[in-house]
Amino acid sequence: MTRLVDLLLRLLTKMLPGSVGPGLVGDLAELFHERRTKEGTLRAVAWLSSQITGTLGRFAVRGIRAWIRGAANARKEARMGLAAGRGWLRQFYRAPSYSALVIAMVSIGIGAVATVFALVEGVILRPMPYPEPERIVSVSEDNPLIAISPGWTSIPNYLDWRDRAASFESMAMFRGRSVSVGTDGAPAYAYGALVTEDFFDVFGISPALGRGFSVSEVQGSGSDVMVLSDELWRSGYGADPDILGRDVLIDGRPHTVIGVMPPGYNAPGEWAGATTRVALWRPFQIRAGDARENRSYSVAARLTAGASLASARQDVGVVHERLTEAFPEANGGWVAQVIPWRKLIVGPLETPLFLLLAAMGLVLLTACANVASLAAARILARTREMSTRVALGASRGAVLVQVLGELMVLITVGAVFGLLGSALALDGLRALDIGFIPRLAGVGVNAWVVGLAGATAGLAGLAVAGGTAGLTLRGHAAGHLRQIDAGASRLGLRVRSSLTVLQITLSFVLLTGAILLLTSFRSLIRTNLGFDPENTLAMTVALSWDRVDRLADRTAFTTALLSELDGIPGVEGAAMINSLPLSGSRQINRVAIEGLADAGREPAMAIRGVSPSYHEVLRIPLVEGRLLDRTDVETPDVALINRRAAELNWPGVDPVGSQLRIGTSEPLLTVVGVVGNVLHDGARGEVLPEVYVPYSLETLTSKSFVVRSALPARQLAPHLRAALREVDPEQPIREIRPLTEWADRSVAPARFQTFLMSVGAIIAMLLAGTGLFAAVAHLVGMRRREIALRRALGAGRGSIRRLVVKRASSLVGPGILLGVVAAFAVSPLLRSLLYGVEPQSPAVLVTVTGTMVLLAALAILIPTLRAMAIEPARILREE
Incomplete structure (x- = not known):
C-alpha cells in the first residue's frame, strides 16, 4: 500500500506545474501520514485520493481558462497577421512589374544554387550506400613515370598485401568483365564482376537470398556458380523465389545461382563507370604463377575498427617496400597507395562541383544585389507614404515589419519557383544520361536542398529588407516629410550605386571564369587526337x-x-x-x-x-x-x-x-x-x-x-x-557508336562545366546590366531639373551625354577595377579544370574588360538618349 501511495504522489508531482508541484505534494504526504496514524490506512488513502482528484481538477480548470484566453489572443494575432498578409499581397498587385522582377531574380539565384547543391549533396556529400563506408578503401599501385589511373595491381601483390598487412579486416580482388547472359529471353549483354570470397564482406552487405562465395570456389573447385543482382533477378527471371540452384547460361555455359544481392547493391559498378550496373558476380579464380607485372586487377578492402587511413597506408607501404626488395624487376618504380573508396568514385568531381557551387553563389549574390537595388528604388518611391505613417503614430517596428513582410512574400514565392526550376533542371540532367557523373540517379530536390533554399531565402530576405528598411527608418518623421526629395534620394542613390558596383564586380569574376573555361574547351576540341574519328563506326563485343x-x-x-x-x-x-x-x-x-x-x-x-x-x-x-x-x-x-x-x-x-x-x-x-x-x-x-x-x-x-x-x-x-x-x-553487342561520339564523350565534363559557368556568367551580366541601367535611369530622373537648366543655359547634347557617361563611369570603373583584382585572385582555383590556357591570362582579362565596357555602353544607351532628349521648357514648367 505504501508503494502505491508513493507512486501516486510521484505521478502528481509530474502532472502539476513545476513551481507548485513539489511543495504541494510534500504537504499532502505529511498530512497522509498523520491521518494514517490517527484514522487508519484505508481512511487515509481515501482522503488522499479525494485530495489528488480535487487538486488535478482545479489545475485542469485553470489550464482550460488559460487556453481559452490564449486562443482568443491567438485569434486576434491571426487576424492581425491575415490583415498584414493582405497588405503584402496588395503591394504585389499595386506594383506587378516590381514584384515580377524580384520573384524572377530570386528564383534564378536560388534555382542555380539549389541545382548545383543538389549535385554536390547527392554525388559528393551523401555517404556511400554501405555500412560504415568510411572504412572501405581501394588498395592499388602507382608509377610516377607513367600516367595511370589509380585502382590497379597484380594478383601476387594482392596476395602478399592480404596476408601481411594487419590494418585490414578483409580484402578482396575483383575484375569487371562483359558477359552474355541467357535469361528467359534471348541472350543479352551484361556487366559481370569476378570477385574473391571476401568481396561482399568488404562492403558489409550479404546476399538477400542464398550465400556468397567460398574459398574453394575461388580456388577453382566448383567455380561455375554465380550471384545475381536484384535487378537482373527481377527483370530476367521474374523475381522467382526458387531461383537458387537454377542453372543460368553465362557465355553459353551453365552456372548455378547460389545467391541474390539486395536491391541497390552495385559494387564494383560505381568503380567501373558512372552508369555501370553490375548484373552478376562470379568467383575470381586465382591462378598460381600469374605474373607480378600483370597489373590488370583491382582490390577493395575494409579497415579494421581501430585502423586509420594513415596507419593503413604505412602498413601497406612497409609490405610493398619489402616486395620491391624481393622482386625489383617487377615492383621497381611502383608504390602502393590506399585511397578511400568514396574518393576513388567521386574524387575527380569534387573540385569542379564545389567551384560551380561557388560560382552559382556569386550568381545568387548578384541577384540579391539587384533585388536590393529594386527594393531601394521601391522604398524611395514610398518614402512620403512611410514617413507619413510614422508621423501619424506608427512605430518604426511596424514600418520595418511592413517592408520585411512585403519582401519576404516575394522572396518566398521566388524560392518556390527556384526549387521548381531546380527540380526540372535535375530531371533534364538525369534524362540526358551524360555518363560521367556517378550516383546521378539519386540526385534530386530533397530535404537538404529545400532546407538550403529556405535558409538562403531567409538570409537574403533579412539582408535585403534590413538594409533597405534603413532608408525609411533614418531620421525623424518630420525631417523626412521636409526633406523627402533631398536626403532620402541622396541616401538611396548611394545605396543603389554601391549595389551596382557590387554587381559589376561579381559579373566580372563570373565572366572571367566562363571565358577561361570556354577557351580551355576550345583548346580541348582542337586537340590533335592522333587519329581521324570522322566517318567511322565502332562496335564493341565482349567474348x-x-x-x-x-x-x-x-x-x-x-x-x-x-x-x-x-x-x-x-x-x-x-x-x-x-x-x-x-x-x-x-x-x-x-x-x-x-x-x-x-x-x-x-x-x-x-x-x-x-x-x-x-x-x-x-x-x-x-x-x-x-x-x-x-x-x-x-x-x-x-x-x-x-x-x-x-x-x-x-x-x-x-x-x-x-x-x-x-x-x-x-x-x-x-x-x-x-x-x-x-x-x-x-x-x-x-x-x-x-x-x-x-x-x-x-x-x-x-x-x-x-x-x-x-x-x-x-x-x-x-x-x-x-x-x-x-x-x-x-554473341551480343556491348555497344555500337561512331568514334565521333567517343570524342564528344571525352570532352563532356569540360562541356558541362563550361555550360554551367557560362549560364551563370550570362545571368550575372544581364543582372548587372539591368542594375546599371536602372541606376543611370534613376540618376537621370533625379537630375531632370538640373539637365533642363543646363540645356536652357546653352549646354549642348554632347555636354549632357558626357554628364551621364561620367556618372555611369563612376559606377563601371570601380566595378571593373575591383573585378580585375578579384578575378586575378580567384582564377587560379580553376587551374585543375583548364587546358591550354593560364588562369591569369592577360588576354582573357582584356577580353572580359572589353565585354563589360560594351555591356555598360548598351546599358546606359537608353538613359543617355532620354537625357539628351529632355525639353527644358516642359520640365521647368512641370517643376
Whole structure:
C-alpha cells in the first residue's frame, strides 16, 4: 500500500506545474501520514485520493481558462497577421512589374544554387550506400613515370598485401568483365564482376537470398556458380523465389545461382563507370604463377575498427617496400597507395562541383544585389507614404515589419519557383544520361536542398529588407516629410550605386571564369587526337571467358568478323583493337628491351592488340618503318611502338629492328615500325608509351571493331549487327557508336562545366546590366531639373551625354577595377579544370574588360538618349 501511495504522489508531482508541484505534494504526504496514524490506512488513502482528484481538477480548470484566453489572443494575432498578409499581397498587385522582377531574380539565384547543391549533396556529400563506408578503401599501385589511373595491381601483390598487412579486416580482388547472359529471353549483354570470397564482406552487405562465395570456389573447385543482382533477378527471371540452384547460361555455359544481392547493391559498378550496373558476380579464380607485372586487377578492402587511413597506408607501404626488395624487376618504380573508396568514385568531381557551387553563389549574390537595388528604388518611391505613417503614430517596428513582410512574400514565392526550376533542371540532367557523373540517379530536390533554399531565402530576405528598411527608418518623421526629395534620394542613390558596383564586380569574376573555361574547351576540341574519328563506326563485343582461353578460337573469330565487315557495301576498311582510343582502357605491362643500355630497367607500356589494317583505317600516321600485315597475324613475332615510346626508350636511336619482350612472354618481338601518338585517356589525357601487337597475341575479352565508311552511322549499324550474327549468332553487342561520339564523350565534363559557368556568367551580366541601367535611369530622373537648366543655359547634347557617361563611369570603373583584382585572385582555383590556357591570362582579362565596357555602353544607351532628349521648357514648367 505504501508503494502505491508513493507512486501516486510521484505521478502528481509530474502532472502539476513545476513551481507548485513539489511543495504541494510534500504537504499532502505529511498530512497522509498523520491521518494514517490517527484514522487508519484505508481512511487515509481515501482522503488522499479525494485530495489528488480535487487538486488535478482545479489545475485542469485553470489550464482550460488559460487556453481559452490564449486562443482568443491567438485569434486576434491571426487576424492581425491575415490583415498584414493582405497588405503584402496588395503591394504585389499595386506594383506587378516590381514584384515580377524580384520573384524572377530570386528564383534564378536560388534555382542555380539549389541545382548545383543538389549535385554536390547527392554525388559528393551523401555517404556511400554501405555500412560504415568510411572504412572501405581501394588498395592499388602507382608509377610516377607513367600516367595511370589509380585502382590497379597484380594478383601476387594482392596476395602478399592480404596476408601481411594487419590494418585490414578483409580484402578482396575483383575484375569487371562483359558477359552474355541467357535469361528467359534471348541472350543479352551484361556487366559481370569476378570477385574473391571476401568481396561482399568488404562492403558489409550479404546476399538477400542464398550465400556468397567460398574459398574453394575461388580456388577453382566448383567455380561455375554465380550471384545475381536484384535487378537482373527481377527483370530476367521474374523475381522467382526458387531461383537458387537454377542453372543460368553465362557465355553459353551453365552456372548455378547460389545467391541474390539486395536491391541497390552495385559494387564494383560505381568503380567501373558512372552508369555501370553490375548484373552478376562470379568467383575470381586465382591462378598460381600469374605474373607480378600483370597489373590488370583491382582490390577493395575494409579497415579494421581501430585502423586509420594513415596507419593503413604505412602498413601497406612497409609490405610493398619489402616486395620491391624481393622482386625489383617487377615492383621497381611502383608504390602502393590506399585511397578511400568514396574518393576513388567521386574524387575527380569534387573540385569542379564545389567551384560551380561557388560560382552559382556569386550568381545568387548578384541577384540579391539587384533585388536590393529594386527594393531601394521601391522604398524611395514610398518614402512620403512611410514617413507619413510614422508621423501619424506608427512605430518604426511596424514600418520595418511592413517592408520585411512585403519582401519576404516575394522572396518566398521566388524560392518556390527556384526549387521548381531546380527540380526540372535535375530531371533534364538525369534524362540526358551524360555518363560521367556517378550516383546521378539519386540526385534530386530533397530535404537538404529545400532546407538550403529556405535558409538562403531567409538570409537574403533579412539582408535585403534590413538594409533597405534603413532608408525609411533614418531620421525623424518630420525631417523626412521636409526633406523627402533631398536626403532620402541622396541616401538611396548611394545605396543603389554601391549595389551596382557590387554587381559589376561579381559579373566580372563570373565572366572571367566562363571565358577561361570556354577557351580551355576550345583548346580541348582542337586537340590533335592522333587519329581521324570522322566517318567511322565502332562496335564493341565482349567474348566469352571460354573463348578467351582458346587462342585459336579467339583469333578465328576476329579474322572471320573482319572479313565480313570488309565485305559490307560502302565500307572502305575494317579494323580491330582491344581498347578504343579515348576509352581510357588499357593493359599495362613491363617491356624488356634487348640491348638497352640500362639492362635492369624494364619500362611499363600500354599493350594494344590490333589488326594489320588498324592504323590505315583510323589514319594514324606511320613515322618510320612499316605497318603490320596479314602474315604478322599468322607469325606474331613483330610489334609497332608509338612515338612516345621511341622518345622515352630509344632517345636518339632508330628503334626499328630492336627486339623486346612483353612481361615474361615468349618469343621476342621485333620492332618493325613507329607510329604517331594516339590519345587513349581522353582529350586531356597524357600520351602513354604503347606497343601494338598482332591481335593473335592479345588476350583481353573486349574487342572493338571499327569500320570507315561514308554511309551514315544509322544506316551502317544494321550491317555490322548482321555481320556479327553471321559469325556468331549468340554473341551480343556491348555497344555500337561512331568514334565521333567517343570524342564528344571525352570532352563532356569540360562541356558541362563550361555550360554551367557560362549560364551563370550570362545571368550575372544581364543582372548587372539591368542594375546599371536602372541606376543611370534613376540618376537621370533625379537630375531632370538640373539637365533642363543646363540645356536652357546653352549646354549642348554632347555636354549632357558626357554628364551621364561620367556618372555611369563612376559606377563601371570601380566595378571593373575591383573585378580585375578579384578575378586575378580567384582564377587560379580553376587551374585543375583548364587546358591550354593560364588562369591569369592577360588576354582573357582584356577580353572580359572589353565585354563589360560594351555591356555598360548598351546599358546606359537608353538613359543617355532620354537625357539628351529632355525639353527644358516642359520640365521647368512641370517643376
